[in-house]
Structure formats: structure tokens, C-alpha cells
Amino acid sequence: MAKLQKSIDKRNALVKATIELVNNNGFHATPMSKIAKMANVSPATIYLYFENKQDLVNQTYIEVKAEYTKYAFENFDTTLSVEAGFEHIWKRIADFKLKECENAMFLAQCDNTPMIDEESRQQGIKHLQPLLDLWARGKKEGIIKPLSDYLLYAYSINPLSFLMINQKRGTFQLDKTHLEEAYQSAWSSIKACK
Amino acid sequence: MAKLQKSIDKRNALVKATIELVNNNGFHATPMSKIAKMANVSPATIYLYFENKQDLVNQTYIEVKAEYTKYAFENFDTTLSVEAGFEHIWKRIADFKLKECENAMFLAQCDNTPMIDEESRQQGIKHLQPLLDLWARGKKEGIIKPLSDYLLYAYSINPLSFLMINQKRGTFQLDKTHLEEAYQSAWSSIKACK
DNA sequence: AAAAAAAGAATGAACGTTCACTTTTATTGT
DNA sequence: ACAATAAAAGTGAACGTTCATTCTTTTTTT
Numbered sequence: 096m097a098k099l100q101k102s103i104d105k106r107n108a109l110v111k112a113t114i115e116l117v118n119n120n121g122f123h124a125t126p127m128s129k130i131a132k133m134a135n136v137s138p139a140t141i142y143l144y145f146e147n148k149q150d151l152v153n154q155t156y157i158e159v160k161a162e163y164t165k166y167a168f169e170n171f172d173t174t175l176s177v178e179a180g181f182e183h184i185w186k187r188i189a190d191f192k193l194k195e196c197e198n199a200m201f202l203a204q205c206d207n208t209p210m211i212d213e214e215s216r217q218q219g220i221k222h223l224q225p226l227l228d229l230w231a232r233g234k235k236e237g238i239i240k241p242l243s244d245y246l247l248y249a250y251s252i253n254p255l256s257f258l259m260i261n262q263k264r265g266t267f268q269l270d271k272t273h274l275e276e277a278y279q280s281a282w283s284s285i286k287a288c289k
Numbered sequence: 290m291a292k293l294q295k296s297i298d299k300r301n302a303l304v305k306a307t308i309e310l311v312n313n314n315g316f317h318a319t320p321m322s323k324i325a326k327m328a329n330v331s332p333a334t335i336y337l338y339f340e341n342k343q344d345l346v347n348q349t350y351i352e353v354k355a356e357y358t359k360y361a362f363e364n365f366d367t368t369l370s371v372e373a374g375f376e377h378i379w380k381r382i383a384d385f386k387l388k389e390c391e392n393a394m395f396l397a398q399c400d401n402t403p404m405i406d407e408e409s410r411q412q413g414i415k416h417l418q419p420l421l422d423l424w425a426r427g428k429k430e431g432i433i434k435p436l437s438d439y440l441l442y443a444y445s446i447n448p449l450s451f452l453m454i455n456q457k458r459g460t461f462q463l464d465k466t467h468l469e470e471a472y473q474s475a476w477s478s479i480k481a482c483k
Numbered sequence: 484a485a486a487a488a489a490a491g492a493a494t495g496a497a498c499g500t501t502c503a504c505t506t507t508t509a510t511t512g513t
Numbered sequence: 514a515c516a517a518t519a520a521a522a523g524t525g526a527a528c529g530t531t532c533a534t535t536c537t538t539t540t541t542t543t
Contacts, residue, residue, distance in 0.1 A: 296488090
């Protein structure tokens with residue numbers, strides 16, 4: 096029997112509150128007291144689950160990133176063609192960013208600031224391997240431009256973050272049509288020219 | 290004669306210190322005292338130039354953004370073809386992000402977090418008009434995909450931010466070759482297909 | 484000499500964290 | 514089965530620190 100006495104619910108509530116508050120106010124403007132209040136918990140209780148504030152956001156980051164990549168690669172079939180495989184992953188990622196908007200926003204903020212320890216950031220990248228493998232195959236088959244993975248990511252995946260941020264700000268509405276257009280742009284930018 | 294007694298040098302030093310410290314530690318971890326120290330100024334002096342900390346970063350953001358767009362559109366010739374005009378602007382922007390790395394990093398951080406007042410953010414966007422005009426012309430001529438400006442920006446300009454951040458982190462080296470490749474990807478993603 | 488600019492020390496508020504204590508849950512002895 | 518007891522989880526108030534900002538004094542400029 097698992098010796099997990101501390102309520103997983105409380106932990107989850109703390110992580111959830113952290114995401115929401117950091118999204119809306121940024122790390123520097125979300126005091127532990129507010130996180131505790133939103134999670135219906137005493138400030139002191141946070142320290143039963145996390146070492147300190149930094150540890151709280153680090154762990155939150157790693158967890159959300161894991162969810163993200165798990166979602167991205169679910170049902171991914173390595174026997175698919177490179178193009179079909181990429182479309183599948185891309186659309187899963189887009190899906191995640193739309194459905195789990197709060198989580199995705201949190202990741203975007205973490206990835207663009209010195210909020211997170213470098214170590215935790217490294218940890219978060221690890222699970223992206225299936226996509227890198229697909230790209231390697233695509234390059235070998237001459238279907239994908241022979242670019243560094245950073246370039247491929249910058250042009251095919253990362254733009255979604257920009258769109259999502261503007262979606263959240265209300266300056267842009269990412270509907271079905273836009274999504275298909277975005278996918279076409281993403282694919283255009285990385286597919287090899289004939 | 291201008292009634293500008295307060296030293297412009299001090300103000301500049303404060304802005305510069307703000308950029309450097311916020312880049313390396315984030316807004317929440319850069320106290321006014323450190324900004325003052327780096328600018329060789331008393332903490333109290335900051336308040337002769339800026340209302341408060343928020344005003345300091347807001348003004349810094351607006352100034353840097355203005356520099357950025359000024360640089361981007363310098364020598365821009367509206368009689369150029371859409372493709373040539375876009376290449377010119379794109380390369381000026383890339384140039385800025387490489388040469389004025391600190392400034393560009395600061396903008397990226399501001400644009401991806403709730404660090405800056407919404408009002409100041411709006412202020413910053415205003416000067417991007419020449420690029421939007423060029424795109425409008427490109428769409429009319431059938432040279433550029435008929436996408437929303439947000440999509441065009443997401444796929445052609447914004448990827449540079451991602452690359453720059455990774456450059457700063459040391460995980461990626463953006464040299465001459467990469468730059469040309471990046472430009473090709475940018476153009477591929479927004480040019481209309483024949 | 485007056486006024487502006489700058490400095491450093493001072494202040495009060497806010498924050499992360501800890502402490503002393505209570506409540507809840509699990510274990511033991513009968 | 515059930516008190517009695519021990520251990521774990523949880524709490525609210527308090528602590529020490531840090532920070533943004535202001536106050537008082539000194540320096541510089543006109």
C-alpha cells in the first residue's frame with residue numbers, strides 16, 4: 096500500500112493555484128499567501144509539499160511540461176509517413192494549447208523568462224524526443240529541410256505560443272480556419288523544396 | 290534653452306541597468322537598490338526620473354521598442370517589391386536581435402509576461418505599421434498568403450525571438466548560414482503558393 | 484544665496500518562511 | 514471492539530528580512 100498520506104488533492108490545488116496566479120500576475124506578484132488562499136490551505140501547509148517558492152514553480156513547470164508532451168505524442172504512430180506524423184503531432188500540440196490554455200500560457204511564460212531553474216528547464220525538454228526523431232527521419236528521406244532542430248522548432252511549433260498569448264490577450268481568435276492556415280504555414284516553413 | 294537639468298546620462302544609465310538586471314534575474318528579482326547601484330546612483334535618485342518601479346520598466350520597454358522599430362525600418366524603401374522589402378525588414382530585425390541582443394531579450398521577456406502595463410504594450414505596437422502596410426500590399430498582389438497579420442507575424446518574425454533566447458542560453462548559435470536558412474523558412478511560411 | 488539635484492539613512496509594508504500548537508489519522512494494548 | 518497513545522498533517526500567528534519609497538541632509542549649479 097502506498098504510504099501517501101498527504102492529500103494529493105491539496106498538492107494539485109496548490110499547483111493549479113500557482114499556474115493561475117502566475118499567469119495573471121507573474122511570478123513576482125504572486126505571494127505564497129495568495130497561492131495558499133486560492134488552494135484553501137494555510138501558507139504553512141505549502142511547505143509540507145514543497146521546499147520553498149522556487150521549488151513550487153519548478154515542480155509545477157516540470158509537471159505541466161510532462162502533461163504537454165504526453166498529450167502531444169499520445170496515439171503517435173511511428174509507422175506513419177513523416178508528413179502525416181508531423182501533422183498529427185502538430186495538431187495535438189495546437190489542441191493542447193487551445194484546450195489547456197492556462198497550462199500552455201504558464202509554460203510559455205516559464206520558457207521566456209529566468210523564472211525557472213536551468214536544471215528544471217533541461218528536465219522539461221527531455222520528453223520532446225519523438226518529434227526530434229521524426230525530424231531526423233524526415234531529413235534523411237529528403238522531406239524536411241536539413242535544418243537544426245532549433246530552427247525547425249522555431250518555425251513550426253513555437254509560433255503557436257505567440258498565437259496563444261494573443262488569443263489570451265483577446266487580440267486574436269484562433270478558430271478552425273486559422274488553425275488550418277497556421278498548420279499550412281508551419282509545414283511550408285520546414286518541408287524541403289522540390 | 291531646454292530646462293533639462295537632470296542628467297540624461299543618469300537616466301540612460303538607469304534604463305541600461307534595468308535592462309541588464311531584468312534580463313538576468315527577471316523583474317521580481319531586481320530590486321531598485323541594485324538598479325541604483327549598477328547605475329552609480331542613489332536609490333532615491335531614481336525617483337527624480339521615474340515615478341516608481343513600474344514606471345521605470347514601462348518607460349524602458351517603450352524606449353527599447355521604439356529603438357527596435359526605428360532600426361527595423363531604417364532605409365526602408367516603399368518602392369521595393371514586396372519580396373525585396375520583406376527581406377530587407379526581416380534582415381534588419383534579425384540584425385537588431387543579434388547586435389542589440391540585450392535589448393531584444395528584454396523585449397521578448399516583456400512581451401511574454403504580465404510585466405508591462407497593457408497600455409504601454411499597446412504603445413509599443415504602434416510603430417509596426419510599415420510592415421503591416423507591406424503585407425497588405427503583398428496580399429493584394431497575391432504574393433503573400435491572405436492570412437491575418439498575427440499569423441504572418443507569428444511565422445515570419447516571431448521565430449527570431451525563440452532563436453535569440455536560445456542563443457543567449459548558449460543552446461544554439463545563430464551564424465550567417467543559419468540566418469539565411471531562417472530567412473528562407475520565414476519567407477516560405479508566408480509567401481503565397483503558386 | 485537660492486534652487487535644483489543627489490545622496491544616504493530611515494520607514495513602513497509585504498513577503499517568504501518558521502514556530503508552536505491543534506486536529507486528524509494510524510497504531511497499539513487490552 | 515475500543516480506548517489510549519503516537520505520529521502525521523495542517524494551521525494561524527509571528528519573525529526576520531527585503532524592498533519600494535520617502536525624509537532629511539548635503540552637494541552642486543545658477
